[in-house]
Amino acid sequence: xxxxxxxxxxxxxxxxxxxxKQVATRRWVLxxxxxxxxxxxxxxxxxxxxxxxxxxxxxxxCPVCVTPLEQIDRGLAIASRPEVIFTSFxxxxxxxxxxxxxxxxxxxxxxxxxxxxxxxxxxxxxxxxDKEVVFFAVGFxxxxxxxxxxxxxxRELGIxxxxxxxxxxxVPPAMVALLESPDNRVQGFLAAGHVxxxxxxxxxxxxxxxxxxxxxxxxxxxxxxxxxxxxxxxQLEEGRHEVENQYVRSVKRDGNRPAQEVVxxxxxxxxxxxxxLGNIPSSGLGLREEFAAYDAEQKFGVHTITAExxxxxHAGEVLRGILKPNQCPAFGTKCIPENPLGAPxxxxxxxxxxxxxxxxxxxxxxxxx
Amino acid sequence: MCLxxxxxxxxxxxxxxxxxxxxxxxxxxxxxxxxxLAGEVEVGDYAIVHVGFAISKVDEEEARRTFExxxxxxxxxxxxxxxxxxxxxxNPQPPEAS
Ligand code: SF4
Numbered sequence: 512x513x514x515x516x517x518x519x520x521x522x523x524x525x526x527x528x529x530x531x532k533q534v535a536t537r538r539w540v541l542x543x544x545x546x547x548x549x550x551x552x553x554x555x556x557x558x559x560x561x562x563x564x565x566x567x568x569x570x571x572x573c574p575v576c577v578t579p580l581e582q583i584d585r586g587l588a589i590a591s592r593p594e595v596i597f598t599s600f601x602x603x604x605x606x607x608x609x610x611x612x613x614x615x616x617x618x619x620x621x622x623x624x625x626x627x628x629x630x631x632x633x634x635x636x637x638x639x640x641d642k643e644v645v646f647f648a649v650g651f652x653x654x655x656x657x658x659x660x661x662x663x664x665x666r667e668l669g670i671x672x673x674x675x676x677x678x679x680x681x682v683p684p685a686m687v688a689l690l691e692s693p694d695n696r697v698q699g700f701l702a703a704g705h706v707x708x709x710x711x712x713x714x715x716x717x718x719x720x721x722x723x724x725x726x727x728x729x730x731x732x733x734x735x736x737x738x739x740x741x742x743x744x745x746q747l748e749e750g751r752h753e754v755e756n757q758y759v760r761s762v763k764r765d766g767n768r769p770a771q772e773v774v775x776x777x778x779x780x781x782x783x784x785x786x787x788l789g790n791i792p793s794s795g796l797g798l799r800e801e802f803a804a805y806d807a808e809q810k811f812g813v814h815t816i817t818a819e820x821x822x823x824x825h826a827g828e829v830l831r832g833i834l835k836p837n838q839c840p841a842f843g844t845k846c847i848p849e850n851p852l853g854a855p856x857x858x859x860x861x862x863x864x865x866x867x868x869x870x871x872x873x874x875x876x877x878x879x880x
Numbered sequence: 881m882c883l884x885x886x887x888x889x890x891x892x893x894x895x896x897x898x899x900x901x902x903x904x905x906x907x908x909x910x911x912x913x914x915x916x917l918a919g920e921v922e923v924g925d926y927a928i929v930h931v932g933f934a935i936s937k938v939d940e941e942e943a944r945r946t947f948e949x950x951x952x953x954x955x956x957x958x959x960x961x962x963x964x965x966x967x968x969x970x971n972p973q974p975p976e977a978s
Pocket of ligand 1: 825863
Protein backbone atom coordinates (compact mmCIF):
# COMPACT_ATOMS: atom_id res chain seq x y z
CA UNK A 512 0.00 0.00 0.00
CA UNK A 513 1.64 3.18 -1.11
CA UNK A 514 0.66 5.42 1.77
CA UNK A 515 1.00 2.88 4.51
CA UNK A 516 4.55 2.04 3.46
CA UNK A 517 5.50 5.66 4.05
CA UNK A 518 4.36 5.43 7.61
CA UNK A 519 7.15 4.51 9.95
CA UNK A 520 5.25 1.75 11.73
CA UNK A 521 4.53 0.26 8.30
CA UNK A 522 5.56 -3.25 9.27
CA UNK A 523 3.28 -3.41 12.31
CA UNK A 524 0.48 -1.91 10.24
CA UNK A 525 0.88 -4.48 7.49
CA UNK A 526 0.96 -7.27 10.07
CA UNK A 527 -2.33 -6.03 11.55
CA UNK A 528 -3.88 -5.73 8.10
CA UNK A 529 -2.87 -9.33 7.31
CA UNK A 530 -4.41 -10.52 10.60
CA UNK A 531 -7.67 -8.74 9.79
CA LYS A 532 -7.82 -10.47 6.42
CA GLN A 533 -7.06 -13.83 7.99
CA VAL A 534 -9.66 -13.49 10.74
CA ALA A 535 -12.48 -12.23 8.48
CA THR A 536 -14.45 -15.08 6.92
CA ARG A 537 -16.75 -12.59 5.18
CA ARG A 538 -16.91 -8.88 4.54
CA TRP A 539 -17.93 -6.82 7.57
CA VAL A 540 -19.20 -3.25 7.54
CA LEU A 541 -17.73 -0.96 10.19
CA UNK A 542 -18.17 2.75 10.85
CA UNK A 543 -15.70 5.19 12.35
CA UNK A 544 -17.29 8.15 14.12
CA UNK A 545 -14.33 10.49 14.35
CA UNK A 546 -13.26 12.91 11.64
CA UNK A 547 -9.62 12.42 12.62
CA UNK A 548 -10.00 8.70 12.01
CA UNK A 549 -11.70 9.34 8.65
CA UNK A 550 -8.75 11.52 7.67
CA UNK A 551 -6.24 8.79 8.61
CA UNK A 552 -8.22 6.00 6.92
CA UNK A 553 -8.53 7.82 3.62
CA UNK A 554 -5.05 9.33 3.66
CA UNK A 555 -3.31 6.04 4.46
CA UNK A 556 -5.61 4.04 2.22
CA UNK A 557 -6.62 1.73 5.09
CA UNK A 558 -10.04 1.13 3.54
CA UNK A 559 -8.52 0.13 0.21
CA UNK A 560 -5.99 -2.08 1.94
CA UNK A 561 -8.77 -4.00 3.72
CA UNK A 562 -11.15 -4.18 0.75
CA UNK A 563 -12.80 -7.58 0.70
CA UNK A 564 -12.49 -8.09 4.45
CA UNK A 565 -13.89 -4.85 5.82
CA UNK A 566 -15.86 -1.97 4.38
CA UNK A 567 -15.42 1.32 6.23
CA UNK A 568 -18.33 3.75 6.32
CA UNK A 569 -17.34 7.26 7.34
CA UNK A 570 -19.75 8.38 10.04
CA UNK A 571 -20.88 11.83 11.16
CA UNK A 572 -17.64 12.45 13.01
CA CYS A 573 -16.92 16.00 11.96
CA PRO A 574 -18.64 18.57 14.17
CA VAL A 575 -18.24 21.32 11.62
CA CYS A 576 -19.88 19.08 9.02
CA VAL A 577 -22.94 18.21 11.07
CA THR A 578 -23.70 21.76 12.23
CA PRO A 579 -27.05 22.50 10.57
CA LEU A 580 -27.42 25.18 7.94
CA GLU A 581 -29.85 27.20 10.05
CA GLN A 582 -27.33 27.43 12.87
CA ILE A 583 -24.71 28.68 10.38
CA ASP A 584 -27.21 31.28 9.13
CA ARG A 585 -27.87 32.37 12.71
CA GLY A 586 -24.14 32.78 13.23
CA LEU A 587 -23.86 34.83 10.05
CA ALA A 588 -26.73 37.09 11.15
CA ILE A 589 -25.07 37.73 14.50
CA ALA A 590 -21.61 38.22 12.96
CA SER A 591 -22.99 40.89 10.61
CA ARG A 592 -24.06 43.14 13.48
CA PRO A 593 -21.83 46.17 14.02
CA GLU A 594 -21.59 45.83 17.81
CA VAL A 595 -20.46 42.19 17.62
CA ILE A 596 -17.05 40.53 17.61
CA PHE A 597 -17.83 37.04 16.34
CA THR A 598 -15.34 34.32 17.27
CA SER A 599 -15.04 30.72 16.19
CA PHE A 600 -12.63 27.89 15.53
CA UNK A 601 -10.94 28.29 12.14
CA UNK A 602 -12.81 25.45 10.46
CA UNK A 603 -16.15 27.24 10.70
CA UNK A 604 -15.19 30.24 8.59
CA UNK A 605 -15.70 28.61 5.22
CA UNK A 606 -18.79 26.58 6.00
CA UNK A 607 -21.36 27.88 3.53
CA UNK A 608 -24.55 29.39 4.89
CA UNK A 609 -27.61 29.91 2.70
CA UNK A 610 -26.14 33.02 1.13
CA UNK A 611 -22.58 33.50 2.32
CA UNK A 612 -19.91 32.34 4.76
CA UNK A 613 -18.12 33.99 7.67
CA UNK A 614 -15.21 35.02 5.44
CA UNK A 615 -17.61 37.06 3.34
CA UNK A 616 -19.09 38.66 6.44
CA UNK A 617 -15.56 39.66 7.37
CA UNK A 618 -14.79 41.09 3.93
CA UNK A 619 -17.96 43.18 4.25
CA UNK A 620 -16.64 44.72 7.44
CA UNK A 621 -17.86 42.27 10.06
CA UNK A 622 -15.46 41.66 12.95
CA UNK A 623 -14.96 37.88 12.70
CA UNK A 624 -12.00 36.35 14.49
CA UNK A 625 -10.54 32.89 14.71
CA UNK A 626 -9.68 31.85 18.24
CA UNK A 627 -7.81 28.83 19.48
CA UNK A 628 -9.75 28.43 22.71
CA UNK A 629 -13.14 29.63 24.00
CA UNK A 630 -11.17 31.20 26.85
CA UNK A 631 -9.55 33.49 24.25
CA UNK A 632 -13.03 34.66 23.26
CA UNK A 633 -13.81 35.34 26.91
CA UNK A 634 -10.59 37.34 27.26
CA UNK A 635 -11.60 39.32 24.18
CA UNK A 636 -14.89 40.19 25.90
CA UNK A 637 -13.03 41.34 28.98
CA UNK A 638 -10.80 43.61 26.92
CA UNK A 639 -13.64 45.03 24.82
CA UNK A 640 -16.39 45.98 27.28
CA ASP A 641 -18.11 48.15 24.66
CA LYS A 642 -18.51 45.20 22.27
CA GLU A 643 -20.60 42.03 22.34
CA VAL A 644 -18.32 39.03 21.95
CA VAL A 645 -20.01 35.89 20.65
CA PHE A 646 -18.38 32.46 20.42
CA PHE A 647 -19.67 29.80 18.04
CA ALA A 648 -19.68 26.77 20.35
CA VAL A 649 -19.66 23.69 18.14
CA GLY A 650 -18.21 20.28 18.80
CA PHE A 651 -18.65 16.86 20.30
CA UNK A 652 -18.10 15.77 23.89
CA UNK A 653 -14.38 16.47 23.57
CA UNK A 654 -14.97 20.20 23.13
CA UNK A 655 -18.01 20.59 25.40
CA UNK A 656 -15.97 20.85 28.65
CA UNK A 657 -13.96 23.75 27.22
CA UNK A 658 -17.01 25.64 26.02
CA UNK A 659 -18.92 24.92 29.24
CA UNK A 660 -16.02 26.28 31.28
CA UNK A 661 -15.92 29.51 29.26
CA UNK A 662 -19.58 30.16 30.14
CA UNK A 663 -19.01 29.15 33.76
CA UNK A 664 -16.04 31.53 34.01
CA UNK A 665 -17.98 34.34 32.34
CA ARG A 666 -20.55 34.14 35.12
CA GLU A 667 -17.90 33.82 37.80
CA LEU A 668 -16.06 36.89 36.53
CA GLY A 669 -19.28 38.84 35.90
CA ILE A 670 -18.54 39.31 32.20
CA UNK A 671 -21.87 40.19 30.61
CA UNK A 672 -20.85 41.06 27.06
CA UNK A 673 -20.04 37.44 26.27
CA UNK A 674 -22.40 34.86 24.82
CA UNK A 675 -22.25 31.58 22.96
CA UNK A 676 -24.09 30.28 19.91
CA UNK A 677 -24.38 26.63 20.91
CA UNK A 678 -24.50 23.78 18.41
CA UNK A 679 -23.13 20.95 20.51
CA UNK A 680 -23.79 17.37 19.51
CA UNK A 681 -23.21 14.06 21.26
CA VAL A 682 -22.13 10.81 19.63
CA PRO A 683 -24.22 7.96 21.14
CA PRO A 684 -27.66 9.29 20.04
CA ALA A 685 -26.35 9.64 16.47
CA MET A 686 -25.17 6.04 16.58
CA VAL A 687 -28.65 4.98 17.73
CA ALA A 688 -30.28 6.99 14.93
CA LEU A 689 -28.03 5.29 12.38
CA LEU A 690 -28.64 1.83 13.82
CA GLU A 691 -32.39 2.34 13.83
CA SER A 692 -32.63 3.67 10.29
CA PRO A 693 -34.15 1.07 7.96
CA ASP A 694 -31.24 1.27 5.53
CA ASN A 695 -28.58 0.77 8.18
CA ARG A 696 -25.60 -1.32 7.07
CA VAL A 697 -23.28 -0.77 10.04
CA GLN A 698 -22.29 -3.92 11.95
CA GLY A 699 -19.72 -2.49 14.31
CA PHE A 700 -18.26 0.85 15.41
CA LEU A 701 -14.91 2.38 16.13
CA ALA A 702 -15.73 4.92 18.85
CA ALA A 703 -13.76 8.17 18.93
CA GLY A 704 -10.75 8.08 21.27
CA HIS A 705 -10.75 11.69 22.37
CA VAL A 706 -14.53 11.83 22.86
CA UNK A 707 -14.12 8.86 25.22
CA UNK A 708 -11.15 10.50 26.93
CA UNK A 709 -13.73 12.92 28.30
CA UNK A 710 -16.81 10.66 28.53
CA UNK A 711 -15.37 7.20 29.15
CA UNK A 712 -17.29 4.34 27.56
CA UNK A 713 -20.02 3.33 30.02
CA UNK A 714 -22.73 4.96 27.87
CA UNK A 715 -21.76 2.69 24.96
CA UNK A 716 -22.31 -0.52 26.92
CA UNK A 717 -26.13 -0.57 26.71
CA UNK A 718 -25.87 0.26 22.98
CA UNK A 719 -23.57 -2.66 22.26
CA UNK A 720 -25.95 -4.99 24.12
CA UNK A 721 -29.22 -3.70 22.70
CA UNK A 722 -28.17 -3.47 19.06
CA UNK A 723 -25.70 -6.35 19.24
CA UNK A 724 -22.87 -4.34 17.74
CA UNK A 725 -19.23 -4.42 18.83
CA UNK A 726 -17.95 -0.96 19.77
CA UNK A 727 -14.20 -0.47 20.06
CA UNK A 728 -12.83 2.76 21.53
CA UNK A 729 -10.01 3.59 19.12
CA UNK A 730 -7.23 6.14 18.68
CA UNK A 731 -6.58 7.96 15.42
CA UNK A 732 -3.13 6.75 14.36
CA UNK A 733 -2.96 4.18 11.54
CA UNK A 734 -1.83 1.39 13.87
CA UNK A 735 -4.58 2.29 16.37
CA UNK A 736 -7.24 2.14 13.68
CA UNK A 737 -6.04 -1.18 12.30
CA UNK A 738 -5.92 -2.63 15.81
CA UNK A 739 -9.43 -1.28 16.53
CA UNK A 740 -10.71 -2.85 13.31
CA UNK A 741 -9.08 -6.17 14.19
CA UNK A 742 -10.71 -6.15 17.64
CA UNK A 743 -14.13 -5.41 16.13
CA UNK A 744 -13.77 -8.07 13.43
CA UNK A 745 -12.74 -10.67 16.01
CA GLN A 746 -15.86 -9.87 18.03
CA LEU A 747 -18.06 -10.17 14.94
CA GLU A 748 -16.49 -13.48 13.96
CA GLU A 749 -16.94 -14.83 17.49
CA GLY A 750 -20.50 -13.52 17.79
CA ARG A 751 -19.60 -11.14 20.62
CA HIS A 752 -20.83 -7.58 20.94
CA GLU A 753 -19.04 -5.73 23.68
CA VAL A 754 -17.33 -2.43 24.31
CA GLU A 755 -13.57 -2.82 24.17
CA ASN A 756 -10.88 -0.21 24.58
CA GLN A 757 -8.04 -0.10 22.08
CA TYR A 758 -6.93 3.40 23.14
CA VAL A 759 -5.79 2.53 26.68
CA ARG A 760 -3.05 5.14 26.52
CA SER A 761 -5.53 7.97 26.92
CA VAL A 762 -8.97 6.56 27.81
CA LYS A 763 -10.27 5.34 31.15
CA ARG A 764 -13.64 3.65 31.63
CA ASP A 765 -15.12 6.59 33.52
CA GLY A 766 -13.47 9.28 31.43
CA ASN A 767 -12.67 12.67 32.93
CA ARG A 768 -15.15 13.18 35.80
CA PRO A 769 -14.41 16.86 36.58
CA ALA A 770 -14.96 17.70 32.90
CA GLN A 771 -18.27 15.80 32.83
CA GLU A 772 -19.40 17.67 35.95
CA VAL A 773 -18.85 21.13 34.50
CA VAL A 774 -20.59 20.10 31.27
CA UNK A 775 -23.67 18.95 33.17
CA UNK A 776 -23.72 22.10 35.33
CA UNK A 777 -23.77 24.37 32.26
CA UNK A 778 -25.54 22.29 29.62
CA UNK A 779 -28.78 20.33 29.38
CA UNK A 780 -29.48 17.50 26.96
CA UNK A 781 -31.62 18.84 24.09
CA UNK A 782 -32.92 17.64 20.71
CA UNK A 783 -30.64 18.71 17.89
CA UNK A 784 -30.80 19.08 14.18
CA UNK A 785 -27.84 17.40 12.40
CA UNK A 786 -26.80 18.45 8.95
CA UNK A 787 -27.75 15.61 6.65
CA LEU A 788 -29.33 13.48 9.37
CA GLY A 789 -32.24 15.65 10.46
CA ASN A 790 -33.52 16.05 13.99
CA ILE A 791 -32.19 13.49 16.47
CA PRO A 792 -33.87 13.39 19.90
CA SER A 793 -31.63 14.13 22.91
CA SER A 794 -28.57 14.34 20.67
CA GLY A 795 -27.19 17.69 21.67
CA LEU A 796 -26.34 20.05 24.47
CA GLY A 797 -27.94 23.44 25.08
CA LEU A 798 -27.42 26.03 27.80
CA ARG A 799 -29.33 25.43 31.01
CA GLU A 800 -32.04 27.92 31.94
CA GLU A 801 -29.81 29.58 34.56
CA PHE A 802 -27.27 30.45 31.84
CA ALA A 803 -29.86 31.94 29.45
CA ALA A 804 -28.11 35.31 29.71
CA TYR A 805 -25.18 33.78 27.81
CA ASP A 806 -27.32 32.35 25.03
CA ALA A 807 -26.53 34.26 21.82
CA GLU A 808 -29.64 32.91 20.08
CA GLN A 809 -31.85 34.63 22.64
CA LYS A 810 -29.66 37.69 23.09
CA PHE A 811 -29.79 38.52 19.38
CA GLY A 812 -33.22 37.04 18.66
CA VAL A 813 -31.98 34.78 15.88
CA HIS A 814 -33.74 31.59 17.01
CA THR A 815 -36.49 32.26 14.46
CA ILE A 816 -34.11 31.90 11.49
CA THR A 817 -34.66 28.63 9.65
CA ALA A 818 -33.12 27.26 6.46
CA GLU A 819 -33.61 24.48 3.94
CA UNK A 820 -30.58 22.41 3.02
CA UNK A 821 -29.56 22.24 -0.64
CA UNK A 822 -31.01 19.31 -2.55
CA UNK A 823 -27.84 18.99 -4.58
CA UNK A 824 -25.77 18.04 -1.54
CA HIS A 825 -26.01 14.38 -0.59
CA ALA A 826 -24.31 14.84 2.79
CA GLY A 827 -27.03 12.84 4.53
CA GLU A 828 -26.47 9.77 2.39
CA VAL A 829 -22.71 10.14 2.68
CA LEU A 830 -22.93 10.35 6.46
CA ARG A 831 -25.18 7.28 6.60
CA GLY A 832 -22.85 5.32 4.35
CA ILE A 833 -25.36 4.92 1.54
CA LEU A 834 -23.14 6.90 -0.83
CA LYS A 835 -19.38 7.18 -0.86
CA PRO A 836 -18.40 10.85 -1.25
CA ASN A 837 -17.21 10.33 -4.83
CA GLN A 838 -20.59 8.87 -5.76
CA CYS A 839 -22.26 12.25 -5.14
CA PRO A 840 -22.93 13.83 -8.56
CA ALA A 841 -21.55 17.18 -7.38
CA PHE A 842 -18.31 15.71 -5.99
CA GLY A 843 -15.24 17.28 -7.56
CA THR A 844 -17.28 19.22 -10.08
CA LYS A 845 -19.76 21.65 -8.58
CA CYS A 846 -18.45 20.89 -5.12
CA ILE A 847 -14.74 21.31 -4.36
CA PRO A 848 -12.92 22.46 -1.19
CA GLU A 849 -12.40 25.97 -2.59
CA ASN A 850 -16.09 26.25 -3.36
CA PRO A 851 -17.93 23.75 -1.17
CA LEU A 852 -21.58 22.98 -1.70
CA GLY A 853 -21.92 21.13 1.57
CA ALA A 854 -20.15 20.99 4.87
CA PRO A 855 -18.34 17.63 4.47
CA UNK A 856 -16.27 19.29 1.74
CA UNK A 857 -15.20 22.12 4.03
CA UNK A 858 -13.31 20.73 6.97
CA UNK A 859 -10.27 18.54 6.34
CA UNK A 860 -12.00 16.00 8.59
CA UNK A 861 -15.07 15.84 6.40
CA UNK A 862 -15.37 12.69 4.32
CA UNK A 863 -15.87 14.56 1.02
CA UNK A 864 -12.80 16.76 1.56
CA UNK A 865 -10.73 13.74 2.59
CA UNK A 866 -11.72 11.91 -0.61
CA UNK A 867 -10.98 15.00 -2.68
CA UNK A 868 -7.64 15.82 -1.04
CA UNK A 869 -6.37 12.28 -1.40
CA UNK A 870 -7.40 11.86 -4.99
CA UNK A 871 -10.31 9.45 -4.56
CA UNK A 872 -12.08 10.55 -7.70
CA UNK A 873 -13.29 7.15 -8.80
CA UNK A 874 -15.78 4.89 -7.09
CA UNK A 875 -14.27 1.82 -5.35
CA UNK A 876 -15.58 -0.57 -8.02
CA UNK A 877 -13.97 1.43 -10.83
CA UNK A 878 -10.61 1.53 -9.08
CA UNK A 879 -10.72 -2.23 -8.74
CA UNK A 880 -10.20 -2.08 -4.97
CA MET B 881 -11.27 19.03 15.37
CA CYS B 882 -11.64 16.57 18.23
CA LEU B 883 -7.95 15.75 18.25
CA UNK B 884 -5.94 16.98 21.17
CA UNK B 885 -2.25 17.78 21.08
CA UNK B 886 0.18 16.45 23.67
CA UNK B 887 2.54 18.85 25.40
CA UNK B 888 4.71 19.23 28.48
CA UNK B 889 3.46 21.25 31.44
CA UNK B 890 6.12 23.84 32.26
CA UNK B 891 4.23 26.04 34.71
CA UNK B 892 1.28 25.63 37.06
CA UNK B 893 -0.44 28.48 38.84
CA UNK B 894 -3.62 29.43 40.58
CA UNK B 895 -5.55 32.26 38.91
CA UNK B 896 -7.80 33.22 41.81
CA UNK B 897 -8.94 29.65 42.38
CA UNK B 898 -8.77 28.77 38.67
CA UNK B 899 -6.00 26.27 37.85
CA UNK B 900 -4.02 27.53 34.86
CA UNK B 901 -0.63 26.69 33.46
CA UNK B 902 1.74 26.92 30.53
CA UNK B 903 2.24 23.95 28.21
CA UNK B 904 5.12 23.54 25.77
CA UNK B 905 4.11 21.94 22.47
CA UNK B 906 7.36 21.13 20.74
CA UNK B 907 8.65 24.64 21.35
CA UNK B 908 5.38 26.55 21.07
CA UNK B 909 4.23 27.65 24.52
CA UNK B 910 0.69 28.45 25.37
CA UNK B 911 -1.59 29.19 28.34
CA UNK B 912 -3.71 26.16 29.19
CA UNK B 913 -6.53 25.59 31.67
CA UNK B 914 -5.65 22.76 34.04
CA UNK B 915 -9.00 22.64 35.89
CA UNK B 916 -9.84 19.21 34.46
CA LEU B 917 -6.61 17.67 35.69
CA ALA B 918 -6.36 19.65 38.92
CA GLY B 919 -4.32 17.81 41.53
CA GLU B 920 -3.36 15.14 39.01
CA VAL B 921 -0.46 16.82 37.24
CA GLU B 922 2.83 18.42 38.18
CA VAL B 923 5.33 20.53 36.28
CA GLY B 924 7.16 18.22 33.90
CA ASP B 925 4.14 15.95 33.27
CA TYR B 926 2.66 15.50 29.81
CA ALA B 927 -0.99 16.06 28.94
CA ILE B 928 -3.30 15.97 25.93
CA VAL B 929 -4.60 19.49 25.36
CA HIS B 930 -7.73 20.28 23.38
CA VAL B 931 -8.74 23.90 22.57
CA GLY B 932 -6.83 25.26 25.54
CA PHE B 933 -7.85 22.62 28.11
CA ALA B 934 -5.77 19.72 29.38
CA ILE B 935 -8.07 16.67 29.26
CA SER B 936 -5.86 13.70 30.04
CA LYS B 937 -2.46 12.90 31.42
CA VAL B 938 -0.21 10.77 29.24
CA ASP B 939 3.33 9.47 29.60
CA GLU B 940 6.27 11.09 27.87
CA GLU B 941 6.70 8.30 25.35
CA GLU B 942 3.03 8.51 24.29
CA ALA B 943 3.22 12.30 24.08
CA ARG B 944 6.26 12.19 21.84
CA ARG B 945 4.79 9.53 19.57
CA THR B 946 1.43 11.22 19.18
CA PHE B 947 3.08 14.54 18.45
CA GLU B 948 5.21 12.97 15.72
CA UNK B 949 2.24 11.19 14.20
CA UNK B 950 0.16 14.35 14.20
CA UNK B 951 3.00 16.09 12.42
CA UNK B 952 3.26 13.34 9.82
CA UNK B 953 -0.48 13.48 9.27
CA UNK B 954 -0.28 17.27 9.00
CA UNK B 955 -3.00 17.28 11.62
CA UNK B 956 -1.49 19.90 13.85
CA UNK B 957 -4.19 22.43 12.94
CA UNK B 958 -4.64 23.25 16.56
CA UNK B 959 -0.97 24.04 16.84
CA UNK B 960 -1.18 26.25 13.77
CA UNK B 961 -4.08 28.11 15.34
CA UNK B 962 -2.03 28.48 18.46
CA UNK B 963 1.00 29.78 16.68
CA UNK B 964 -0.62 32.04 14.12
CA UNK B 965 -3.95 32.84 15.55
CA UNK B 966 -3.65 33.00 19.29
CA UNK B 967 -1.77 36.29 19.48
CA UNK B 968 -3.64 37.77 16.55
CA UNK B 969 -7.09 36.85 17.82
CA UNK B 970 -7.00 39.55 20.44
CA ASN B 971 -6.53 42.15 17.70
CA PRO B 972 -8.89 42.77 14.78
CA GLN B 973 -8.18 40.45 11.87
CA PRO B 974 -8.12 42.06 8.44
CA PRO B 975 -10.16 40.40 5.68
CA GLU B 976 -7.09 38.92 3.97
CA ALA B 977 -5.82 37.27 7.18
CA SER B 978 -5.92 33.46 7.68
S1 SF4 C 1 -19.48 16.14 -2.47
FE1 SF4 C 1 -20.24 18.13 -1.82
S2 SF4 C 1 -22.37 18.17 -2.49
FE2 SF4 C 1 -21.71 16.00 -2.50
S3 SF4 C 1 -22.27 15.22 -0.46
FE3 SF4 C 1 -20.13 15.94 -0.33
S4 SF4 C 1 -20.34 18.06 0.41
FE4 SF4 C 1 -22.38 17.46 -0.35
